Amino acid sequence: xxxxxxxxxxxxxxxxxxxxxxxxxxxxxxxxxxxxxxxxxxxxxxxxxxxxxxxxxxxxxxxxxxxxxxxxxxxxxxxxxxxxxxxxxxxxxxxxxxxxxxxxxxxxxxxxxxxxxxxxxxxxxxxxxxxxxxxxxxxxxxxxxxxxxxxxxxxxxxxxxxxxxxxxxxxxxxxxxxxxxxxxxxxxxxxxxxxxxxxxxxxxxxxxxxxxxxxxxxxxxxxxxxxxxxxxxxxxxxxxxxxxxxxxxxxxxxxxxxxxxxxxxxxxxxxxx
Numbered sequence: 001x002x003x004x005x006x007x008x009x010x011x012x013x014x015x016x017x018x019x020x021x022x023x024x025x026x027x028x029x030x031x032x033x034x035x036x037x038x039x040x041x042x043x044x045x046x047x048x049x050x051x052x053x054x055x056x057x058x059x060x061x062x063x064x065x066x067x068x069x070x071x072x073x074x075x076x077x078x079x080x081x082x083x084x085x086x087x088x089x090x091x092x093x094x095x096x097x098x099x100x101x102x103x104x105x106x107x108x109x110x111x112x113x114x115x116x117x118x119x120x121x122x123x124x125x126x127x128x129x130x131x132x133x134x135x136x137x138x139x140x141x142x143x144x145x146x147x148x149x150x151x152x153x154x155x156x157x158x159x160x161x162x163x164x165x166x167x168x169x170x171x172x173x174x175x176x177x178x179x180x181x182x183x184x185x186x187x188x189x190x191x192x193x194x195x196x197x198x199x200x201x202x203x204x205x206x207x208x209x210x211x212x213x214x215x216x217x218x219x220x221x222x223x224x225x226x227x228x229x230x231x232x233x234x235x236x237x238x239x240x241x242x243x244x245x246x247x248x249x250x251x252x253x254x255x256x257x258x259x260x261x262x263x264x265x266x267x268x269x270x271x272x273x
Contacts, residue, residue, distance in 0.1 A: 003241070003251050005270060007261045010233035010254045014087035022252070023093050023160065023228035026219055026240055028101040028211055029081060077106060078113055084233065085118050091231065092154045097125075097223040100150040101211070107148040119152045125159075126151040129191045130215060149219075163187060165221040188218065207237035207263050216243035224249055238264030 006013055088098060098119070102110055116124065128149040137143045153159035168185030171177050197203050197212050204210070216239050224230055226248035232240035235253035241264060244251040255261055265272055 003244075003268075003270075004253070005235070005238070005241070005261055005264050005268070006252065006254045007256070007258060008254065009256055011084055011087065013254045014084060014091060014233060017087075017091045017231075017252075019090055020093045020096075021091050021229065022231040023096050024099070024220065024224040024230045024249075025088050025092060025096070026099045026101070026216065026230065026232050027088070027234045028209070028232075028236065029234045078109065081110065081114055082118075085114055088231075088233075089118050089154065094155055095158050095160055096154050097159055098150075098152045098154075099128075099219050099223070100152070101130075101147060102150070103147050104144055107150075111150055115150055115152055119154070120156075123152045123154065123156045124150070125153050125156065126190050131191060131193050132196050134196050149215075151223075160223055160225065162222055162225070166218060167221065192218070203239075203242075205237045205263050205267055207260060210237040211239050213239055213243055213246075216240055217246065220244060220247050220249060235264060236260055238267045241268050 085100075092098065098115075100110065100115060111124070111127075128151060129146050130149060131146045133145055135143075135145075166187060169188050170185055171182055174182035192215065194212055194214050197210050203213055220230060220240075220243050224247075227250065229250040229252060230240060230244050231252045231254075233252075233254040235241070235255045237260065238253055241251045241253050243249075245268065253264055255264070262272060264270075
């Protein structure tokens with residue numbers, strides 16, 4: 001399948017995709033936080049009389065260049081996701097995999113009531129914890145600094161997992177494993193320490209809830225082969241597509257937000273609508 005970015009209701013798009021047509025699905029659906037998700041694109045200008053103080057007391061003014069937002073609240077989150085996950089199961093290849101990215105508020109409900117029910121509890125392979133360190137630190141509880149990514153195989157006895165393709169990590173105590181192992185590094189575990197997309201990063205699109213390339217690169221390298229088709233039907237800023245381009249995979253990206261589609265097309269070098 002050629003690379004495609006599609007504007008539309010993802011359920012409508014899923015229904016017309018052929019059975020068993022994609023090797024890997026990654027989705028990062030809205031987390032049902034109950035509030036608007038918003039990101040502002042700002043520019044600071046040194047003018048001597050602004051609203052911010054910088055290095056050596058210099059004053060800067062802040063200008064908002066753009067703001068992107070979407071509503072993240074659902075009356076029945078399970079009912080919203082269920083038909084989409086049922087279609088995801090249908091379009092996965094026989095040896096395909098699903099990675100479902102969610103936060104702590106909904107993770108347990110989604111696993112038990114949706115993913116186990118649709119894919120089968122035996123098809124659950126991993127719970128991956130993506131840990132990061134940013135944002136506020138409430139004083140009344142442990143600060144929540146991780147997302148959950150559930151990894152399911154359509155057939156737990158026959159699925160692709162390329163350990164040799166996964167980028168390795170340095171050992172925390174390289175002196176204990178010897179120079180050869182230390183030089184090679186170790187395979188990641190199911191806990192992934194990875195920064196969010198930094199504000200000044202070249203990756204940054206300004207789109208809310210953008211996920212880092214490093215996380216998607218690891219998933220796509222492990223669970224697909226060059227030339228395979230990867231589907232993301234909550235595609236947002238297009239990180240899945242960007243990782244696919246780096247790794248030689250095809251992609252289908254779907255989002256119902258016109259702003260998201262324009263961000264993706266610009267990011268991926270595709271003609272604007």
